[in-house]
Amino acid sequence: MKVCRLAAVAAALSMLGFMHTALAEDAPKAITIATEGAYAPWNFTNADGKLDGLEIELANDLCARMKIKCTIIAQDWDGLIPSLKVGKFDVIMAGMFITAKRLETIDFTQPYAIDPGGFAVAKDSELGKLGVSTEKFKLDDEAASKAAIDKLKPLLKGKVVGVQAATTMLEFLKKYFGDTVEIREYKTTEQHDLDLAAGRIDAIFAQKTALAATLAKPEFSGFTLAGPGFVGGLFGAGTGAGLRKEDTKLKEMLNDAISAAIADGTIKRISEKWVKTDVTPVK
Amino acid sequence: MIDFAFFVEIIPTLLSGLPLTLQLAGSSIAIGFVLALLLALARQGNHWMLVRPIRSFVAVFRGTPLLVQIFLIYYGLGQFRPSLQAAGLWWLFREPYWCAIIALSLNTAAYGSEILRGAIQAVPRGLIEAASALGMSRFLTLRLVVLPLALRQAIPSYSNEIILMIKGTSLASIITLMEVTGIAQGLISQTYRAVEVFVAAGAIYLTINFTIISALNALETWLTPYRVRA
Amino acid sequence: MMDTLHILSLGKGGWGGALLLAAGVTFALSVLGFLLGAVFGAVAAGGRLSTRALPSWLAKGYGTVFRGVPDLLTIYLLYYGGSIALTQLGKFFGGAGFIGLPAFATGVLAIGIISGAYQAEVYRGAYLAVDLGQFEACKALGLSRFQSLRLVIVPQLMRHALPGLGNVWQLVLKDSALISVIGLVELMRQAQIGAGSMREPFVFYIAAGTLYFLIAAVTGSVFRYGEARAWRGIVHA
Numbered sequence: 001m002k003v004c005r006l007a008a009v010a011a012a013l014s015m016l017g018f019m020h021t022a023l024a025e026d027a028p029k030a031i032t033i034a035t036e037g038a039y040a041p042w043n044f045t046n047a048d049g050k051l052d053g054l055e056i057e058l059a060n061d062l063c064a065r066m067k068i069k070c071t072i073i074a075q076d077w078d079g080l081i082p083s084l085k086v087g088k089f090d091v092i093m094a095g096m097f098i099t100a101k102r103l104e105t106i107d108f109t110q111p112y113a114i115d116p117g118g119f120a121v122a123k124d125s126e127l128g129k130l131g132v133s134t135e136k137f138k139l140d141d142e143a144a145s146k147a148a149i150d151k152l153k154p155l156l157k158g159k160v161v162g163v164q165a166a167t168t169m170l171e172f173l174k175k176y177f178g179d180t181v182e183i184r185e186y187k188t189t190e191q192h193d194l195d196l197a198a199g200r201i202d203a204i205f206a207q208k209t210a211l212a213a214t215l216a217k218p219e220f221s222g223f224t225l226a227g228p229g230f231v232g233g234l235f236g237a238g239t240g241a242g243l244r245k246e247d248t249k250l251k252e253m254l255n256d257a258i259s260a261a262i263a264d265g266t267i268k269r270i271s272e273k274w275v276k277t278d279v280t281p282v283k
Numbered sequence: 284m285i286d287f288a289f290f291v292e293i294i295p296t297l298l299s300g301l302p303l304t305l306q307l308a309g310s311s312i313a314i315g316f317v318l319a320l321l322l323a324l325a326r327q328g329n330h331w332m333l334v335r336p337i338r339s340f341v342a343v344f345r346g347t348p349l350l351v352q353i354f355l356i357y358y359g360l361g362q363f364r365p366s367l368q369a370a371g372l373w374w375l376f377r378e379p380y381w382c383a384i385i386a387l388s389l390n391t392a393a394y395g396s397e398i399l400r401g402a403i404q405a406v407p408r409g410l411i412e413a414a415s416a417l418g419m420s421r422f423l424t425l426r427l428v429v430l431p432l433a434l435r436q437a438i439p440s441y442s443n444e445i446i447l448m449i450k451g452t453s454l455a456s457i458i459t460l461m462e463v464t465g466i467a468q469g470l471i472s473q474t475y476r477a478v479e480v481f482v483a484a485g486a487i488y489l490t491i492n493f494t495i496i497s498a499l500n501a502l503e504t505w506l507t508p509y510r511v512r513a
Numbered sequence: 514m515m516d517t518l519h520i521l522s523l524g525k526g527g528w529g530g531a532l533l534l535a536a537g538v539t540f541a542l543s544v545l546g547f548l549l550g551a552v553f554g555a556v557a558a559g560g561r562l563s564t565r566a567l568p569s570w571l572a573k574g575y576g577t578v579f580r581g582v583p584d585l586l587t588i589y590l591l592y593y594g595g596s597i598a599l600t601q602l603g604k605f606f607g608g609a610g611f612i613g614l615p616a617f618a619t620g621v622l623a624i625g626i627i628s629g630a631y632q633a634e635v636y637r638g639a640y641l642a643v644d645l646g647q648f649e650a651c652k653a654l655g656l657s658r659f660q661s662l663r664l665v666i667v668p669q670l671m672r673h674a675l676p677g678l679g680n681v682w683q684l685v686l687k688d689s690a691l692i693s694v695i696g697l698v699e700l701m702r703q704a705q706i707g708a709g710s711m712r713e714p715f716v717f718y719i720a721a722g723t724l725y726f727l728i729a730a731v732t733g734s735v736f737r738y739g740e741a742r743a744w745r746g747i748v749h750a
Contacts, residue, residue, distance in 0.1 A: 038709055045706050047528055049698070076696045078468055082477050082593050105475050162459075166472030184379075184459040185469070190709030191358065197712070198361035200377050219712060345683070346726040348690035350701060351718055358714035446581065453583035457694075464585060477593035485582040485590070492581040 027249050030069040032089035033059050033241075037074030038188040041213045041274045042095040045074065054274035055093045058112060061266055065257040077188065078166045081106060084242060090250065092242035095207060097168045099236035107245045109254045111238030112267060113279040116229025117169050118208040119152075119161075120215060125202065127155040127226045139233020152227050153180045159202035160184060162192030169205050171234055189214075196223065209275035238281050290483055293470055297484055300463040305491075307380075307452040307462060311387035312445055318388065319395030324425075326400055337396070344393030349451055352390055357382040357458045383455040391448050398444060402437035403429060435506045442499040446492050453488075463487055517716050520707075528707045528717070535703035536724045542617065542699055543689045543728075546624025547682055553629025558636035572633065579630035584688050588623045592695040595619055616697035623692065628685045635677035640666070642673040672743040679736035686729055700724055 035043040035055055043053040051072055063070035075083055080092050084106060098108040116136050121128045137145040157180055163170045165185035173183050184201060186192040192204045193214045204211070208229050215223055231238075241254055261267050262280055271279045322341070325333045344352065360367065360376050367373040375381045406429050414424040456465030467484040471477045523529040560572030579587060643666055651661030693702035704721035708714035 038706070040710075045710060047526055047531065047707075047710070049531055074696060074698075076694065078472055079592070079696060082471065082475055085475065086593065086597055101473075165469065185461065185465070186459055187457060188705075188709060194358055194361060194709070194712065194714060198358075198364050200361060200379075217712070343722075343726065346729040347722040348687040348701065348725055350687075350690045350693070351704075351722045351725060354705070354708075354714065355718040355722060358708060359718045360715070362713070362715050450581075450583040450585075453585045454691075464583060467586070478590065478597065481586050481590040481593070485578075485586050488583055488586070489578065489581045493577075 027253065028068060028090065028247075030071070031063075031091055031250065032071045032073060033063075033091040033093055034073050034075040034080060034083065034089040035059075035092075036077050036080070036094040036188070038077075038190055039095050039210060040190075042207075042210060043093070054113075054270055055095065057270050057274070058261070058267065059091075059093050061261060061270070062254060062257040065260055066253045068253075077164065081242070084244060087244075090243060090247065091254070095210070095239055096242055097236045098238060098240040099168055099171075099234060101171075101234075102236075102242070106242050107247075107251060108237075108240035108242050109251060110258055111240045111281040112258050112261070113271065114231060114238035114281045115207045115209050115275075115279045116231045117172060117205060117235060118211060118225055118229045119156075119203050119205050119227050120196065120211045120223055121203040121226050123222055123224045125155075125226075127152065127203065128224050130155070130226050132225045133228050135228035137228055137230050139230055139235065141232075145230065145233070148228050148230075149176050153177070155227075156181050156203065158182070160200070162186055162195055162201040162204045164189050164192065164206065168235055169207070172230065173205055175234065193220075196220075209277065209279065212276065239279075286479065289474075289476065289479055293474075293480060293483055294487075296470060297463055297466055297480075297487060300461055300466040301487065303455075303460060304449075304452050304462040307383055307387065307455055307460070308449045310384050311391060311452075312448050314384070314388040315391030315395055315448070318392035319399055322392060322396035323399035323403055326396070327403060341393045341396060344390050345397070349386070349390050350454055350457070353383065353386040353454055353458060356386045379455075379458045379460050383452075383458060383460055387448060387451055387455075390451065391444060394444050394447075395441065398437050398440045399433065402433040402440075405436055406432045435503070438499060438503045438506070442496060445495060445499070449488065449491055449495070517713075520711055520713060520716055521720055528703075528711070531703055532700065532707070532717075532720055532724065535698055535700045536728065538617075538698065539686075539689050539700040539725075540728060542620050542624065542692060542697070543682075543686045545621045546689065547628055547685045549621055549625030550628030550632050550681070550685070553625055554632025554636055557629060557633035558640065561633060561637050562640060576630045576633055579627050584623075584627050585691050585694065587627055588619075588691055588695060591623045591626070592616075592619050595622065616692070616695050619695060620689070620692035620697050620699075624685055624688055627688060628681055631681045631684060632678065635674050635681060636670070638677065639670045639673035643669050672747075675736065675740045675743055679733065679740070682732060682736065683729055686725065686732070690725070 035051060035053075037043055037045045037051050039053075041053050043051060043055045046052050051074060056072060059070060059072055073089060075089070075094075077094070080094055080096070081102065083089065084092055092106075096102070096108075098111060102108070119127060123129075135148075137148045139145045156177065159181050161173060161177070161181045162184045163173050163186070165187060170183070170185060173181070177183075181203075184192075184195075186195070189204075189206055189210060192201065192206075195201050196204050197219050208225060211225055214220055215225065241258075243251055243254070258267075267280045268278045271277065322337050326337055328334075356376075357379060360382075364373060367376050375385070410428055410432070411424060414428045419427065452462055453464035455462050456468060459465075461469070463484055467480050470480045474480065519527060521527060521529045521532070523533075557572040557575050560568035561576075563569050563572075647665055647669065648661070651665050656664065689699060690701040692699055693705065696702070698706070700721050704717040708717040711717070
């Protein structure tokens with residue numbers, strides 16, 4: 001009798017659409033991957049509501065390699081890690097950097113991309129006149145990166161800089177430019193793009209590939225990437241797939257799939273298609 | 284189970300957003316009240332040139348979510364920078380702070396004007412006739428008879444509206460203003476302890492609202508001494 | 514102008530279909546949340562009217578908390594807290610895996626809890642407005658407690674409750690926009706996605722505002738019709 005009732009409750013729960021996710025120890029047969037769906041060209045939503053972008057194509061490729069069924073869903077950026085922890089989905093692929101701070105809470109695969117953070121500003125601003133630079137500074141190399149940051153500081157003094165909330169980009173700005181600029185936090189990168197175009201803010205700080213995609217649009221013809229890019233340090237090892245610490249088997253499978261996708265040039269091909277540069281992590 | 288040390292740690296951080304929350308709420312409640320009173324009085328005139336636009340304004344702001352209004356005023360109007368600059372209004376719409384105050388004030392003005400209109404209509408006709416029999420001018424009647432009675436009558440409904448506005452300020456975090464809710468979201472991204480942070484933030488709002496309700500109840504009792512039972 | 518029409522068209526590349534679909538989600542979310550709120554509200558009103566201390570105290574606490582805390586916070590709290598609670602419950606029933614509460618269910622629950630706090634006040638006021646003589650008449654007729662509630666009190670109570678419920682419904686409809694923050698693609702979220710993707714915030718938020726306004730206007734007249742029906746045959750004092 002009691003068993004019957006339990007079964008009925010379980011059936012009712014599953015009918016209501018509650019999701020049971022895979023047990024930690026077994027090799028999963030089906031997983032749910034979450035992305036933000038508002039971070040073009042890494043991941044974004046089309047007019048018909050479909051998710052698309054570099055990470056969507058890569059996720060499908062990795063799943064095919066692992067021979068498991070994947071469902072990809074969109075989730076608000078701030079909700080990604082809390083929701084992963086409570087089990088709403090199994091993997092995060094949302095342009096998320098593998099940082100020491102995040103590693104305290106969740107685990108990551110090896111990086112599948114490395115893409116520096118940089119500024120976008122109006123072409124006629126002081127920083128804008130510096131123009132595009134392909135220089136990359138490793139924050140771990142304190143002397144070199146400090147010199148680069150000190151060169152930028154006077155050009156940004158008192159400016160308002162938009163950045164996505166709860167990101168490593170925000171951490172970076174707070175740590176290195178907190179005393180120089182006024183920081184404004186946005187829910188999505190699309191929103192700070194809108195405000196840069198509207199002239200409410202003087203600059204945005206984001207991943208360079210995402211900025212390049214924004215600046216390619218006609219409304220942004222007056223804006224440019226400026227200054228060098230920054231990697232390493234608090235930006236961590238690059239962009240990886242986030243997962244729960246106990247899902248060790250899944251981590252192993254994803255790492256193998258990523259290694260294979262790096263080795264056969266798939267990541268190079270996909271990233272050149274979506275972000276126009278090769279973001280393959282170099283060992 | 285409950286980690287008190289964590290609460291002690293986050294509450295001061297959350298409280299650092301309190302001045303902004305109170306500023307947003309205070310300014311928009313004050314501006315909204317003045318607008319609401321003007322609108323309610325204008326509607327007493329029954330002139331269609333005044334009544335129709337006011338009715339549309341009220342219908343639009345009461346019929347759409349505050350979140351849509353905030354987004355429309357902030358991101359929507361941001362698209363029209365050249366026109367706003369030409370009109371000399373861009374300095375106002377440039378700042379998220381003013382956009383939030385504009386949205387909140389207009390929203391509460393729409394609701395408030397309906398509350399005040401009802402309260403003005405509830406003033407007994409005989410009192411107004413008595414005032415005119417005493418030879419009081421329309422303005423004097425308004426100032427000495429209608430408004431004191433109407434405002435007192437409106438206190439219970441208006442205190443609900445004030446609570447809704449305090450709660451409404453939490454939406455300002457969506458347009459980059461770091462008030463209590465915005466700070467709470469930042470804390471969650473640092474600690475990933477959503478439940479504790481939201482419980483602490485909720486307690487702050489409850490305290491504000493409880494204080495306001497108690498103050499307004501006391502005001503109402505003070506203004507209506509004859510209703511107090513011995 | 515042509516651009517705007519094209520963006521909002523129902524055809525290929527247009528967002529009209531997506532927005533209408535999202536408006537449907539908003540409507541479904543609001544209706545289910547409102548109905549759930551009616552259950553919570555009725556229970557809480559019963560608690561408030563109880564002569565015993567504990568139910569009355571609990572119901573009062575429920576009303577104070579959920580009318581005093583920003584709805585945005587309640588929604589976030591349920592979204593994150595709900596899944597944790599559900600996982601614990603799942604473990605209790607012997608399940609080992611994580612159980613997540615889907616965004617739609619969270620939204621319905623959040624709106625149910627918030628609107629229940631407001632509906633409780635409406636039901637309580639309406640119950641108190643029913644003439645005491647009606648209760649006495651029920652007793653005189655020998656009706657059971659349940660019979661008198663079902664046949665006499667509730668029909669009259671609804672008459673007094675409908676205007677208040679109409680107000681709560683409007684509140685619910687607007688609160689549903691906040692569910693967008695937890696990622697459910699309802700009308701507001703769809704407008705945000707469109708505004709960001711097409712970089713036309715004005716068009717999308719105006720479109721969303723118009724759809725909310727239409728839903729509010731149409732459902733508002735349904736409430737007015739219901740009110741007229743409930744009072745039919747009775748002359749207002």
